[in-house]
Amino acid sequence: MPAAIEDLDYAIGIILGYLIGSILPAYFMTKFLTGSDIRTLGDGNPGTTNVKREIGLFPAVVTASYDTTKGLMAMAVSLWIFKFPLFWVYMSGAGAIAGHLFPFYLKFKGGRGVATATGILLVALFEISMHMNFHVLLGDIIYLVFFVLCIYFTSSDENFLALTTLPVLSMLVTIRAGFSNVSLFANILMIYIFVISVMNLKKLKILNLKDENMRLWRIFLRPASMSFVLLDFLMQRSTFLTLVGIVLAVFFFMDLTRLLSDRVNVSLTKKLGRFKIYKAKEAKRFSSMTLFLMGVFLIFIIFDRNTAILSLGFLVFGDMAAKIIGISYGRRKIFKMLSKTVEGFLGFAAAAISVSYFSWIFGIHPLWISICGALIAAIVESLPLSVDDNLSVPLLSGAIMTFFKMV
Numbered sequence: 001m002p003a004a005i006e007d008l009d010y011a012i013g014i015i016l017g018y019l020i021g022s023i024l025p026a027y028f029m030t031k032f033l034t035g036s037d038i039r040t041l042g043d044g045n046p047g048t049t050n051v052k053r054e055i056g057l058f059p060a061v062v063t064a065s066y067d068t069t070k071g072l073m074a075m076a077v078s079l080w081i082f083k084f085p086l087f088w089v090y091m092s093g094a095g096a097i098a099g100h101l102f103p104f105y106l107k108f109k110g111g112r113g114v115a116t117a118t119g120i121l122l123v124a125l126f127e128i129s130m131h132m133n134f135h136v137l138l139g140d141i142i143y144l145v146f147f148v149l150c151i152y153f154t155s156s157d158e159n160f161l162a163l164t165t166l167p168v169l170s171m172l173v174t175i176r177a178g179f180s181n182v183s184l185f186a187n188i189l190m191i192y193i194f195v196i197s198v199m200n201l202k203k204l205k206i207l208n209l210k211d212e213n214m215r216l217w218r219i220f221l222r223p224a225s226m227s228f229v230l231l232d233f234l235m236q237r238s239t240f241l242t243l244v245g246i247v248l249a250v251f252f253f254m255d256l257t258r259l260l261s262d263r264v265n266v267s268l269t270k271k272l273g274r275f276k277i278y279k280a281k282e283a284k285r286f287s288s289m290t291l292f293l294m295g296v297f298l299i300f301i302i303f304d305r306n307t308a309i310l311s312l313g314f315l316v317f318g319d320m321a322a323k324i325i326g327i328s329y330g331r332r333k334i335f336k337m338l339s340k341t342v343e344g345f346l347g348f349a350a351a352a353i354s355v356s357y358f359s360w361i362f363g364i365h366p367l368w369i370s371i372c373g374a375l376i377a378a379i380v381e382s383l384p385l386s387v388d389d390n391l392s393v394p395l396l397s398g399a400i401m402t403f404f405k406m407v
Helices: 003-022 025-034 048-054 057-081 086-101 114-129 134-155 158-177 181-204 227-234 237-260 262-269 288-302 305-329 342-361 367-382 389-406
Strands: none
Touching: 003 057, 003 086, 025 048, 025 057, 048 057, 057 086, 057 114, 086 114, 086 181, 114 158, 114 181, 134 158, 134 305, 134 342, 158 181, 158 305, 158 342, 227 237, 227 288, 227 305, 237 288, 288 305, 288 389, 305 342, 305 367, 305 389, 342 367, 367 389
16 A cells, blocks of 8 residues: 555545534533533533533443543544554544644534543553563552552542643553553553643632741752652762751751841742742741751761662652641541641551552562652651651661661
8 A cells, every 4th residue: 555545544434533522512512412612611621520510420431431431432543453463542632632632523623532532542541551471560550559549538639630640650551661652642641631630620720828837949959859859879889878968057057047037038038929938837946948958967977878878758749748638638637736637647657658669660679668768758758756756756766777787
């Protein structure tokens, strides 16, 4: 077959995918049942949640069923009827997503396409799983089920669930399947769903960004501290510790100056526009930034490299998850007089065990020892200890892992 004709066939497959995807049951069923345009009701999205909220359960079930499978139908046509190569089969699925987003009969203003993308993603994940060792696959499934249950229990929000689950799923896909066409396509779909979820969270204003402890620049600065791990590998231990010590000394001096001078303290703890360096509760004590650096410095002095890496990972990602989840979704307090919540604890545990699981995949630590460390870290973070979490979490989790390695 001439190349031009073959390319035309592939284009027809994508066009058919677009046409299948452009059929929006949410729009047609709402129009038929109420005479209204679903895009003018509720949040304006012609998707399952909006249909259920505005129209009812049965129309929502029909919408979910078709929206989730329309991409699969487009792919089935390309695979079984046209016998296209796998790449072009997935491109037909992408055409269905485009059809859902830009239906021609609605002036190219459709839905978000998350359900359609999720259906195709599940097919891609199934394709990847078919080439995996059964025991490896089972381990990944058990870990993901645990992670999903923890996050969903804490938030009951599918957007936040996608925001947290997709990054770890993307890492697993890349590790297990490398950079194959299927894994690349799966990662593109995950990035798309992730971006839509972020937009939804921002639009719905679910995350409590007004809380003083939810300064995103400080929260997301923590993961950048994992660069200490790279520096430890690139430098001699003495040079690395000297560098961390210098950074710690700078922050310690800033805190000391601030605490000894009321004028400096007031100027640094007040807002500069929307930016504020220190929290109000840090006005009369050393900041969490200084204590965090002190914790990093101590664990790399006391513990071996692998234990220090894990302890740092627990502190960084566990604390970040606990803070975001506890502030935005925390409902059940662990202790009546404290702000720590069950939801924050589960968020910390989910993040810390994720660190454990991936460290085991990369051969950094035995799984059972690292999980013990993760659970100790989560428990310590939730307890009303007099020692700051930035010190107690990495030191105690590192100590318990060192003990189990020696036993």
